[in-house]
Amino acid sequence: xxxxxLLIPGIxxxxxxxxxxxxxxxxxxxxxxxxxxxxxxxxxxxxHAGTLLSAIxxxxxxxxxxxxxxxAELSTIISLITAAIFxxxxxxxxxxFYMLVPFLDNRELFSNxxxxxxxxxxxxxxxxxxSIMFFATHFLSLKNPAIEKFQRPLAWLxxxxxxSVHTIVSLDFAVTFIPEWRxxxxxxxxxxxxxxxxxxxxxxLLIFEKKRNILLEKLMLASGGVLVLIWLWNFLLKxxxxxxxxxxxxxxxxxxxVKKLRHHPFVRAFIYISILVGLFFERLDxxxxxxxxxxxxxxxLIYFSISLFFVLYLFLKKKFVKNVxxxxxxxxxxxxxxxxxxxxxxxxxxxxFVIMGFHFLTRFDVQIEVLHFMPLAIPIIVFAAASFIFVKxxxxxxxxxxxRGIAICFVLAFAFLGALHAGFSxxxxxxKQAEILPSEEFQIHDIWKNTxxxxxxxxxxxxxxxxxxxxxxxxxxxxxxxxxxxxxxxYQVVLKGRVNMSAYENRLTPNEIRALLHYMRGLAK
Amino acid sequence: xxxxEFLKNCSLALAGFSLFGCTKTETKKIPSxxxxxxxxxxxxxxxxxxxxxxxxxxxxxxxxxxxxxxxxIDLTRCDTCGACILACNKENNxxxxxxxxxxxxxxxxxxxxxxxxxxxxxxxxxxxxxKVCPTLAxxxxxxxxxxxxxxxxxxxxxxxxxxxxxxxxxxxxxxxKENLSRVFNANVPLREKGVMExxxxxxxxxxxxxxxxxxxxxxxxxxxxxxxxxCANACPKHAIYCGNWLDENxxxxxxxxxxxxxxxxxxxxxxxxxxxxxxxx
Numbered sequence: 001x002x003x004x005x006l007l008i009p010g011i012x013x014x015x016x017x018x019x020x021x022x023x024x025x026x027x028x029x030x031x032x033x034x035x036x037x038x039x040x041x042x043x044x045x046x047x048h049a050g051t052l053l054s055a056i057x058x059x060x061x062x063x064x065x066x067x068x069x070x071x072a073e074l075s076t077i078i079s080l081i082t083a084a085i086f087x088x089x090x091x092x093x094x095x096x097f098y099m100l101v102p103f104l105d106n107r108e109l110f111s112n113x114x115x116x117x118x119x120x121x122x123x124x125x126x127x128x129x130x131s132i133m134f135f136a137t138h139f140l141s142l143k144n145p146a147i148e149k150f151q152r153p154l155a156w157l158x159x160x161x162x163x164s165v166h167t168i169v170s171l172d173f174a175v176t177f178i179p180e181w182r183x184x185x186x187x188x189x190x191x192x193x194x195x196x197x198x199x200x201x202x203x204x205l206l207i208f209e210k211k212r213n214i215l216l217e218k219l220m221l222a223s224g225g226v227l228v229l230i231w232l233w234n235f236l237l238k239x240x241x242x243x244x245x246x247x248x249x250x251x252x253x254x255x256x257x258v259k260k261l262r263h264h265p266f267v268r269a270f271i272y273i274s275i276l277v278g279l280f281f282e283r284l285d286x287x288x289x290x291x292x293x294x295x296x297x298x299x300x301l302i303y304f305s306i307s308l309f310f311v312l313y314l315f316l317k318k319k320f321v322k323n324v325x326x327x328x329x330x331x332x333x334x335x336x337x338x339x340x341x342x343x344x345x346x347x348x349x350x351x352x353f354v355i356m357g358f359h360f361l362t363r364f365d366v367q368i369e370v371l372h373f374m375p376l377a378i379p380i381i382v383f384a385a386a387s388f389i390f391v392k393x394x395x396x397x398x399x400x401x402x403x404r405g406i407a408i409c410f411v412l413a414f415a416f417l418g419a420l421h422a423g424f425s426x427x428x429x430x431x432k433q434a435e436i437l438p439s440e441e442f443q444i445h446d447i448w449k450n451t452x453x454x455x456x457x458x459x460x461x462x463x464x465x466x467x468x469x470x471x472x473x474x475x476x477x478x479x480x481x482x483x484x485x486x487x488x489x490x491y492q493v494v495l496k497g498r499v500n501m502s503a504y505e506n507r508l509t510p511n512e513i514r515a516l517l518h519y520m521r522g523l524a525k
Numbered sequence: 526x527x528x529x530e531f532l533k534n535c536s537l538a539l540a541g542f543s544l545f546g547c548t549k550t551e552t553k554k555i556p557s558x559x560x561x562x563x564x565x566x567x568x569x570x571x572x573x574x575x576x577x578x579x580x581x582x583x584x585x586x587x588x589x590x591x592x593x594x595x596x597x598i599d600l601t602r603c604d605t606c607g608a609c610i611l612a613c614n615k616e617n618n619x620x621x622x623x624x625x626x627x628x629x630x631x632x633x634x635x636x637x638x639x640x641x642x643x644x645x646x647x648x649x650x651x652x653x654x655x656k657v658c659p660t661l662a663x664x665x666x667x668x669x670x671x672x673x674x675x676x677x678x679x680x681x682x683x684x685x686x687x688x689x690x691x692x693x694x695x696x697x698x699x700x701x702k703e704n705l706s707r708v709f710n711a712n713v714p715l716r717e718k719g720v721m722e723x724x725x726x727x728x729x730x731x732x733x734x735x736x737x738x739x740x741x742x743x744x745x746x747x748x749x750x751x752x753x754x755x756c757a758n759a760c761p762k763h764a765i766y767c768g769n770w771l772d773e774n775x776x777x778x779x780x781x782x783x784x785x786x787x788x789x790x791x792x793x794x795x796x797x798x799x800x801x802x803x804x805x806x
Binding site: 021022023027029030031032033090091092093094096097099100109110111112114115116117118121172175176177178181364365366488489491492510511514515518 | 629631653656657658659660661662664665667677678679680681682683685686687688689691695696697698699711712717718719720721733736737740741791
């Protein structure tokens, strides 16, 4: 447990960053994006390897050692947790994060499903949820082989989700007008980069287990090759090229091809770390183009993400990954038959979601089409189908204590949804009256003194001597009277005059009259 | 530890803790008019490079739309003096920026200057920033103005990344706490830390104009006659024509008909409400 203390410097940086807001780290000049987005893209990329590997391998029937699969899935969940923190840090107003959820709040507002950020938010939430579900199913199947039957249907559901999630992350960039971020190849570019970095991390973690999987290393190198080709494409298209990413992520890994070196674990560890470093630089140069100097807080956030990953990894590995049987049985099951009804259920849920979104967004005059919902199709259908499988088939195998835990989670989830529905305060904190200073050239007090004070008095009490001599007494300035008249009719009185008051139409500008009315309200008792 | 030592340590600790009280007492310093003028002068010395302009059609309205507010800026008259920036800053309580940002040319000003013309939010009918706002904080008003709901903004800055002319500004600092802002106009709220802001087409003036019109003519439809933004009011060369694109009798439409209209190349496809005028037609 002592290693938890490693987190402390990172947490200090994180808290400082949250309190100070985006000004505390380096921001791109025109995009206002910075390190948190870099770290988010980096860790979400890494998270792809684990689930991708075990889900796709399982779905396609490729044998993989159970321990390797479990470790990879665990690293996925942890890097997802690490990644999920950073979009929140990135936000200017963190307490408003809930407005991104396409969920109806009590102001009857719906988030904008045209925005890639909303797709992103949903896809990642669902991906995280399914990764945990998949890991749980895998973990439970170690004790109860009957569950194994449902692992493959889940794997088939996760297969498209994994690819769609990183495609959506790439769309965050590709839909904008920043020239460096545009390109039709961005989805494949991001997915390949994610697989490359993710496999590098999994291979790195396997070194500590004294294990090695040639297939994973080959896949890593293959995706690395594709990535280098895409970099070349990007360079020829836009002329920007990240030299440090190239050196770390494609020159150093060439050491792998020297036969003597690649059998040495230290060399392999160096290659994997160099790939991770290189891909981090790649994202950094992508998000903050033409910016070199990182601030202290940037380094703090980077340190935080790395320490959080490893601390959670060491902690959870001890808890969950032990006594794993060595051989993996390739289980043949009726995957697609099990999937039929859950998938139909998922499609139904998606259709309901589209109808709900349409209903609320068209009320606000937002131009919306079914097209705009499509990026959410895969995540939502997969989410509904997987939940269906989990609730219908897997839940009954659970032990009593786990069931209780899940019940508590459900209650918490509904409480959370309720909190989202209620939302936070949306009231403005108006500037206090004392802080409102008129500018030097617009001294409202002087205007009052020059134009109004002759009759109404400098403090709003009457200039009785003057009035009694010439006019009958004007109305007393009381708050209730001013409020009953309302600002607009008072405005007209000043403009056109009334009874003994003369018209000020040509002597005061409309703005001055409004200001005088505000000033008068301040004088009223 | 004997009693003597204990008391000694205690009093030392007490003395140590009392040092925490020795913070500098901050007096609230509200920036003066000169500070704002100085910043505008600085912005004038750091003008942006010109961006290419292309010819466009006159902005038109949708079916049944009566008001589409907009502007036409006469580039033959504009000499980029910066009077509009100062007027805009005071009208909309735009905060100052710390020195480091100012030196880099990152101001909060809603109007920026290139070497030939002023540049602000173009209030595109088909605005790219509104499309990517996840919370719909950036949306379009019925008068054709691209508006910003500060309280709905989560500060994701996606809109800022998606504006081709970078018209959007991000409130990175707590302006009130850091003495960067000042209330010139009580009708405009000070923006909180973490939200985006941009030209609002003087929303408060639109509202004022509408209310004034409706009080005098309750039965007539408001078509934004005599509406002027702060920058149009302040322009010493009268280069800014401001009004309703759908009002055939307005000065704006009459002037726009006489001139060839231009918009930045990157904006032209989004149907901007603010256009430039150069030569006569």
